[in-house]
Amino acid sequence: DQQVKQNSPSLSVQEGRISILNCDYTNSMFDYFLWYKKYPAEGPTFLISISSIKDKNEDGRFTVFLNKSAKHLSLHIVPSQPGDSAVYFCAASGVSSNTGKLIFGQGTTLQVKP
Amino acid sequence: DSGVTQTPKHLITATGQRVTLRCSPRSGDLSVYWYQQSLDQGLQFLIQYYNGEERAKGNILERFSAQQFPDLHSELNLSSLELGDSALYFCASSATLPITGELFFGEGSRLTVL
Numbered sequence: 001d002q003q004v005k006q007n008s009p010s011l012s013v014q015e016g017r018i019s020i021l022n023c024d025y026t027n028s029m030f031d032y033f034l035w036y037k038k039y040p041a042e043g044p045t046f047l048i049s050i051s052s053i054k055d056k057n058e059d060g061r062f063t064v065f066l067n068k069s070a071k072h073l074s075l076h077i078v079p080s081q082p083g084d085s086a087v088y089f090c091a092a093s094g095v096s097s098n099t100g101k102l103i104f105g106q107g108t109t110l111q112v113k114p
Numbered sequence: 115d116s117g118v119t120q121t122p123k124h125l126i127t128a129t130g131q132r133v134t135l136r137c138s139p140r141s142g143d144l145s146v147y148w149y150q151q152s153l154d155q156g157l158q159f160l161i162q163y164y165n166g167e168e169r170a171k172g173n174i175l176e177r178f179s180a181q182q183f184p185d186l187h188s189e190l191n192l193s194s195l196e197l198g199d200s201a202l203y204f205c206a207s208s209a210t211l212p213i214t215g216e217l218f219f220g221e222g223s224r225l226t227v228l
Contacts, residue, residue, distance in 0.1 A: 006156075034216065043116060043204055043219030044157070089157060100145055100211040101170045106156035 003027045004092050006105035014113055019077040021108050023090035026071065030092035034102065035064060035075050038087045047088075048075070080112045117141065120205050120220035128228055132193040135223045139186055139207030145169070146188040147217060148180055151202040163188055164211060195227045 005024045013019045025033075031052040036044035050057040050064045050073070057064050063076045077084055087109050091102040117140035127133055139146050148160040159172035163182035174180075177195075182188045192199060202224050206217040 004156075036217075036219075041221070043118070043206075043221050044217075045116070045219070046216030049216070091157075100164075100208060101147065101159050101162050101172065102217060103159060104149070104157040 002106075003030075004090060004103050004105040006088075006090060006108050008108050009106070010109040010111070012111045012113065013080050015082055016079045019075075019080045019084065019110055019112065021075040021077075021088050021090075021110065023073045023075075023105055024071060025073075025092050027092070027094070027103075028071070029094045030103075032093045033064070033066060033073050034091045034093075035062075036089045036091060036104075038089065038107070044089060077110075080110075082112045082114050085110055085112050116218040116220065118205060118207050118218050118220035120203075120223050122223055123221065124224050124226075126226045126228065127195060129195055129197060131195050131227075132191065133195065133225065135190040135192070135203050135205075135225075137188045137190070137205030137207075137220060139188070139205075140209075140218050143207035143209050143218070144186065145208045145211055146182055146186070147206040147208070148174075148188070148190050149204040149206065151204065151222075152198075152200075155201075157204065160190070169211070192225070195225075197227050200225055200227045 034049040035047040038044040066073045087107045091104045119138040144165045147162045149157040160174040162170040180190045202222045206219045
């Protein structure tokens with residue numbers, strides 16, 4: 001039962017353009033969402049997060065949008081840079097469950113072409 | 115450098131064998147998480163410990179077990195290994211429960227079962 005889904009395994013964009021990575025979830029108990037970035041031979045690193053009480057959170061070139069009614073979130077990277085090429089995972093947690101565990105999607109490999 | 119240390123980085127073993135993966139969390143972090151990443155799979159949550167006690171359990175096989183010691187380091191024991199257990203095993207730590215902050219991941223232990 002995949003509670004967090006990233007349906008696009010890969011995405012290729014041109015440098016300077018916008019990258020949009022998508023994520024869907026099924027569990028309405030999730031109330032906190034995070035994006036992680038992973039380079040080869042490294043562990044995932046935190047990128048940006050959003051609480052379910054918000055619909056947008058921005059940090060520099062990265063913006064996460066949350067549509068609770070659609071159970072959908074997206075990560076926008078503007079402008080995209082070659083160094084952004086990595087695997088991006090979305091993750092969700094249920095703060096109210098008080099365990100702190102994150103449920104991750106399968107990941108989307110982003111390639112930014114110079 | 116996330117501050118989370120995992121050993122060994124690479125491990126090759128045979129089916130039926132038993133291995134132990136070790137994780138040292140960031141200084142001061144009480145919570146340790148174990149995740150498995152198989153080929154083309156996302157990060158699958160295995161188990162979480164908080165200050166020495168099991169806090170949450172995911173799809174962890176009965177052949178796998180874990181514990182967190184008084185000095186807060188954790189070990190993941192994998193026994194009766196099968197070919198399908200070949201994967202990257204990540205340890206992560208966090209300071210707080212529940213998660214409204216980030217998880218800090220180690221670089222992973224790559225297990226190959228031949």
